[in-house]
Amino acid sequence: MIGRWQRCVRLNQPLLTKPFFVFASLAALAFILGLFREFTGLGYVTGLNDGYTWGLFKNWNVTALTALGSGGYAVAILTWLFNQRKFHPIMRTALLTSFLGYGTGMIALGFDVGRPWNFLHFNNPRNWNPHSVLMEVAICMTAYVIFALDVENMPPFLERLYKSPDPKKSVLAMRIFYAIRGTFPFFVALAFLLPSMHQSSLGGLMFLAGSRVHPLWQTPRIPLLYLLMAYILGLACVLMVLLLSSMVWNLGWDLDVLEQLTKLMGRITVVWIAVQFADLAYRGVLHQAFTFDYFSCWFLAETMLLLVPALLLWFKPLRTEPGTLFLLTFLLSLGGVIYRFTPTTIAFFPLGNYKYFPSITEILMSIGFTSFAITLFLIAVKRFAILPAPAGKITPDAAVGPFDAM
Amino acid sequence: MDVDRRDILKGLIGGSAIAAVVASAIPAAVKEPDAIPAVPDAVGLLYDATVCIGCRACMPACQNANGLTPDRGGSGGLYMQPDTLNAHTKNLIKLYTAPDGHEKSFMKQQCMHCIDPACVSGCPMNALHKEPHGVVGWNPTLCIGCRYCQVACPFNIPKFEWDKVNPKIVKCELCRHIVGKTDTQPACTKVCPTHAVVYGKRTDLLAEAHRRIEANPDKYFENRVYGEFEAGGTQCLILSHVDFARLGLPALGNESPPAQVRRVSEFIYRGFLTPIVLYGGLAGVMHYRWKHHLIHSETSDHREGDPHPPQETNP
Numbered sequence: 001m002i003g004r005w006q007r008c009v010r011l012n013q014p015l016l017t018k019p020f021f022v023f024a025s026l027a028a029l030a031f032i033l034g035l036f037r038e039f040t041g042l043g044y045v046t047g048l049n050d051g052y053t054w055g056l057f058k059n060w061n062v063t064a065l066t067a068l069g070s071g072g073y074a075v076a077i078l079t080w081l082f083n084q085r086k087f088h089p090i091m092r093t094a095l096l097t098s099f100l101g102y103g104t105g106m107i108a109l110g111f112d113v114g115r116p117w118n119f120l121h122f123n124n125p126r127n128w129n130p131h132s133v134l135m136e137v138a139i140c141m142t143a144y145v146i147f148a149l150d151v152e153n154m155p156p157f158l159e160r161l162y163k164s165p166d167p168k169k170s171v172l173a174m175r176i177f178y179a180i181r182g183t184f185p186f187f188v189a190l191a192f193l194l195p196s197m198h199q200s201s202l203g204g205l206m207f208l209a210g211s212r213v214h215p216l217w218q219t220p221r222i223p224l225l226y227l228l229m230a231y232i233l234g235l236a237c238v239l240m241v242l243l244l245s246s247m248v249w250n251l252g253w254d255l256d257v258l259e260q261l262t263k264l265m266g267r268i269t270v271v272w273i274a275v276q277f278a279d280l281a282y283r284g285v286l287h288q289a290f291t292f293d294y295f296s297c298w299f300l301a302e303t304m305l306l307l308v309p310a311l312l313l314w315f316k317p318l319r320t321e322p323g324t325l326f327l328l329t330f331l332l333s334l335g336g337v338i339y340r341f342t343p344t345t346i347a348f349f350p351l352g353n354y355k356y357f358p359s360i361t362e363i364l365m366s367i368g369f370t371s372f373a374i375t376l377f378l379i380a381v382k383r384f385a386i387l388p389a390p391a392g393k394i395t396p397d398a399a400v401g402p403f404d405a406m
Numbered sequence: 407m408d409v410d411r412r413d414i415l416k417g418l419i420g421g422s423a424i425a426a427v428v429a430s431a432i433p434a435a436v437k438e439p440d441a442i443p444a445v446p447d448a449v450g451l452l453y454d455a456t457v458c459i460g461c462r463a464c465m466p467a468c469q470n471a472n473g474l475t476p477d478r479g480g481s482g483g484l485y486m487q488p489d490t491l492n493a494h495t496k497n498l499i500k501l502y503t504a505p506d507g508h509e510k511s512f513m514k515q516q517c518m519h520c521i522d523p524a525c526v527s528g529c530p531m532n533a534l535h536k537e538p539h540g541v542v543g544w545n546p547t548l549c550i551g552c553r554y555c556q557v558a559c560p561f562n563i564p565k566f567e568w569d570k571v572n573p574k575i576v577k578c579e580l581c582r583h584i585v586g587k588t589d590t591q592p593a594c595t596k597v598c599p600t601h602a603v604v605y606g607k608r609t610d611l612l613a614e615a616h617r618r619i620e621a622n623p624d625k626y627f628e629n630r631v632y633g634e635f636e637a638g639g640t641q642c643l644i645l646s647h648v649d650f651a652r653l654g655l656p657a658l659g660n661e662s663p664p665a666q667v668r669r670v671s672e673f674i675y676r677g678f679l680t681p682i683v684l685y686g687g688l689a690g691v692m693h694y695r696w697k698h699h700l701i702h703s704e705t706s707d708h709r710e711g712d713p714h715p716p717q718e719t720n721p
Contacts, residue, residue, distance in 0.1 A: 043568030050492060050565050053553040080695050081688075114551020114566065114573040118531070121548055127531050133667065134554045135530035181700075185692035192688045193681060200674070207670060208528050208558045210663040211656060220670050344557065351562035351656070352490055 003390030005089040005254040007404065008156070010385045010397035013249070020378050023371040030368020033361050034111045042114060046362040051354020054344045056366045061108030063202055063344075064337045065370065066141070067226075069101020070234030071241075072152065073195040078264075080188060086257055089388035092156060092399075093245070094238045096386055099149045100373035101237070102141065108369045133204045140198035148191035151180065156384035159403040177403065199230035206343040214347035215285045216299045221275070222343075228272045229336050235265040236333035241377075243326045245387050252390040255320055262319045262329070269310035269332060273303060298346055305335025440665050441638060442522040444608055448540035449580065450519055450641030451595065451603050452611040454618065455648065456625065458512040458602035460499055464594035468497040471581055471593035491515055493567040496578045497594055502653055511648040514603060516594075517542060517563045517578035518633060519641035520662065525555035525564060527664030534564075534575070540608070540641055541580045549575055560637055560658055608641050615645055638662025 037045045048055045075094040079087040110116055121127045122138070129135050154176075162173035180187075203226025206213055219225070239261050246253055280286040289299050309332035318324050345356065358366070381387050385399045466486060469476055477494040480487030488495040498515045519542050525534045526542060533549035534542060551573055555564045567573035581592035585605075589596065595605040604611070615631040623629065625647055632650045633640035637658040644655065651657055674680060 039571060041567070041569045041571050041573060048568065050490075050556065050568075051562070053556040053566060081691060083695065112552075114553065115546075115549055116551070118533075118548060118550045121531060122550075127548055129527075129530055129532045131527050131664065131668065132530045132554075133671070134528060134552060138530055185696035186689050188696075189685060189689035189692045192692075193685045196684070197681060204667070204670065205554070206557075208524055208663050208667050210524070210560060210666065211658060212557075212560065212562075220666070223670070223674065348557075351654070 002255055003252040003392065004086075005252070005257060005388035006391050007089055007389065007394055008092045008385040008387060008399040009389040009393060009395055011249055011382045011387060012395065012397060013382055015379060015382045017378075020375065023375045023378065026364075026368045027372035027375050028368075030365045030372065033365045033368070036361075037111055037365075042112075044361075045359065045365065047357050047359040048362075049354050049356065051350025051352050052345060052348065052356035055356060056358040056362050057108045057112035059341045059344055060337075060366050061369050062105040062112075063340045064233075065101045065105045065373075066202070067199065067230045067233040067336065067340055068237040068333065069098045069105070070195055070199060070230040071101075071238035072096075072098030072149065072234070073191060073199075074231045074234035075238055075261075076152075076188065076191060081192070084260075086260075089254075090238065090242060090257060092153075092386045093241060093388065094234075095149065095152050096377065096380055097237055097241055098234075099145070099153050100376055102145050102149060103376075104369045104373040106141070106145065107372070108366070111365065133201050133208065137198045137201045137205065140194045140201070144191065144194040144198065148187055148194060151184070151187040152191055154180070155399075155403040156380075156386060159399060160384055162403065173403075195230065196227060200224065200227040202226050202340075209343075209348070212349045212351065213343050214295050214349070215283070216280065216288055216295055217343045217347045219279050219283060221279045225272065225276060225279075226340075228268060228275065229339060232265055232268050232272060233333055233336045233340075235261050235268075236329050236336065239265065239329045240326060240333070242388075243322055243329070245381070247322070249387070251387055251393065253322055254388065254390065258322075258325065259316075259319050262313050262325060265329070265332070266310045266313035269306050273307055273310070276303075295347060298342070302335055302338050302342065305331055305338065309335075440669065441661070442665070444521045444639060444641065445536075445538075445540045446609075447538075448521070448608040448641050449585075449606065450540075450608045450611055450643060451516075451580075451592075451605055452615055452643045452645070453514045453603045454615075455511045455513060455602075455644070455646035455653070457600050458499070458514065459600055460501060460512045461599060462499045463597045463599060464514070464603065465495075465497055465499060467593040467597040468578075469494075471584060472496060474576075491563065491565055493565050493569075493574075493576045495565075496576060500654070502648060504648075504652070509648055511646055511653060512602075513646070513653040514594075514644075515563075515654065516642070517580075518561055519578075519580060520637055521639040521641060522637075522662035522664050524558040524560060524637075524663040527667065528554045528558040530554065537579075537582055541582050542577075543579050543582055544575050544577065546574060551575075558663065560656055560663060608643075611643055615643055618645065635660045638665060 033045060042048060046055055046057075072091075072095040075087055075091060078084045079091055113119075128139070158173045158176055161169050164170060200223035203222035203224075206218070207220065207222055210218070239258065242258065245251060277286065280289060289296055309328040312318050313328055313332075318328065385397055389398070466476070468474070469486070474494050474496065476486035477488040477492060478484065478486060480489045488498060491498050496516060500513045500515060502511045502513055504510070519540065521540065523534070523536070523542050526536060529535075530552065531548040531550055533545045534555055535545060537543045551566070553566055555575060556562070556566060563577050565576045567576065581589070585592060591605040595603050598604075604614075606614075612631065612634060619626050619629050619631070627646050627649055632644040632646070632655055633642060638661060644650070644653075646653060
């Protein structure tokens with residue numbers, strides 16, 4: 001069904017379905033294993049070692065999932081800065097994926113760090129190392145989740161409060177709305193600035209490793225590549241979530257919105273590849289991409305996974321067929337996620353006889369924390385007006401009045 | 407539409423102008439020197455592979471001085487036999503043998519105590535820090551166990567206690583709990599029978615290394631000291647008759663990795679000016695957009711000129 005998405009609606013469907021239980025159990029298992037890890041040590045649950053000290057938790061749950069969770073950042077730029085009002089109905093979906101991506105990433109990080117109790121000292125800014133890129137990432141991410149994403153994700157909650165039969169709650173919702181209405185744009189501006197800083201710095205992290213990362217990936221321009229990749233993956237994630245939700249819950253296809261997001265994602269990807277190759281040529285290591293050794297093959301596979309879908313998405317018929325669109329977006333985001341993995345694993349020189357492959361418990365925990373995000377997503381879309389719906393599907397549960405504007 | 411654009415521009419320029427004024431009030435003295443010199447009283451070690459007899463006396467001495475349990479892995483549990491630096495080993499003597507068997511050299515592997523260390527630069531909480539004499543120390547009360555030091559170290563020195571609930575970062579701290587307190591030098595130099603490894607001020611050690619090179623012109627590899635310039639200079643220096651790369655010492659540029667990071671950061675952040683100006687501009691645009699959005703949302707739906715305006719239908 002083709003139709004323009006008008007407003008966000010609450011899905012009036014039972015929450016306790018089979019997929020919900022599957023995701024919830026996987027999430028529960030991750031927390032049980034996490035508890036086990038707290039009593040044993042990282043070596044017992046992960047495949048990490050002194051050569052490869054950063055593994056699945058940091059690469060998938062933090063680096064990749066926050067990039068996939070940059071949807072709220074990327075779509076907000078379109079909606080607000082470029083004044084594309086038609087993206088407004090998908091803002092809530094995008095912001096929710098961001099919140100869940102960052103939130104579960106931080107949970108995984110809590111299990112990944114060896115001495116989490118020392119986070120207490122994080123509260124004293126005198127302990128912050130101003131030269132540490134990791135500290136910048138930590139501060140920016142925390143600030144983004146607390147000050148920007150929390151505020152941006154408030155409207156669905158306020159709305160539910162507002163619609164409550166208890167008049168006191170409605171009044172409270174309006175009071176909160178009027179309290180934050182004046183400062184809201186300053187929080188949103190923060191939501192543009194902070195991800196720009198920490199998504200680029202995630203790449204900057206690996207720059208300190210210098211010669212330990214293969215020259216095909218190690219570059220002073222790595223912050224720029226990581227930032228652009230955050231836009232690509234953020235848009236890809238929002239697209240996939242919308243496509244899947246539409247398929248599962250029959251919300252219709254707003255081809256206008258989907259097509260524009262895809263077009264943008266494809267073009268940024270082409271720009272990304274151009275920047276990457278220009279950088280390789282500038283540094284004089286372009287020939288290393290075509291030596292067809294282990295690193296070269298990996299690099300070319302990664303580039304192809306990005307380039308082929310990006311070029312195919314240039315053709316309109318492929319952009320307007322939901323199944324193909326999903327497949328191509330999935331392949332493209334796979335390439336992007338692999339790019340975010342590579343500098344700490346594949347292209348990383350451990351300087352010694354070290355091998356790393358994530359252990360089963362590590363994989364289960366990683367999947368579990370991701371499932372936790374999906375579980376929360378299922379709860380959210382069935383309790384709050386999050387997902388966009390076309391005109392014919394707007395029910396009394398839909399987003400209303402003042403909160404719809406946020 | 408034209409008015410619309412002009413207003414945005416006004417917002418953007420206004421916001422940026424305010425931000426620029428604010429930013430310029432912050433002292434611009436944040437620019438850093440690219441290279442950090444060694445502190446005048448920096449101490450370190452000089453290891454001469456041509457003098458080392460491979461007795462490994464320094465290894466148990468290090469274990470005892472630092473209260474480490476011996477790693478018996480390589481010997482099947484009989485005696486201390488680590489094959490790499492690990493959570494039980496801060497100091498290791500390795501033997502390099504060339505494939506043809508003719509060229510041999512011992513190598514002492516341990517923290518190089520860089521002048522501008524990547525681990526210290528990367529450590530978010532200042533757990534790894536420079537001690538008064540330039541020794542790289544680790545502070546257990548600040549370390550969060552993020553292991554960025556392990557990723558950052560160009561020599562792959564810091565090790566992590568993977569099997570502990572309360573894991574520590576294990577690396578040579580040049581016996582800073584002993585030197586100047588109960589002893590005058592670290593455990594490894596104290597026991598070394600041939601003085602293959604000696605402790606002293608970096609300037610003295612460097613002078614001694616060059617004296618040895620001059621006294622024996624073609625004895626040492628490339629007639630140079632490893633660590634004099636590598637990665638911005640290290641406080642532990644190495645002399646060898648074998649190619650350093652074969653001893654596991656990476657070929658590093660003369661600019662320290664942290665200096666390279668600072669250069670890129672400074673280019674992007676301009677002493678934090680970029681984020682402030684950017685935020686000013688963004689806040690300006692957002693303020694404008696938000697004002698119009700509120701008016702707009704009260705009068706119509708999101709899409710102007712939509713042929714099918716939304717209708718609330720009760721199922």
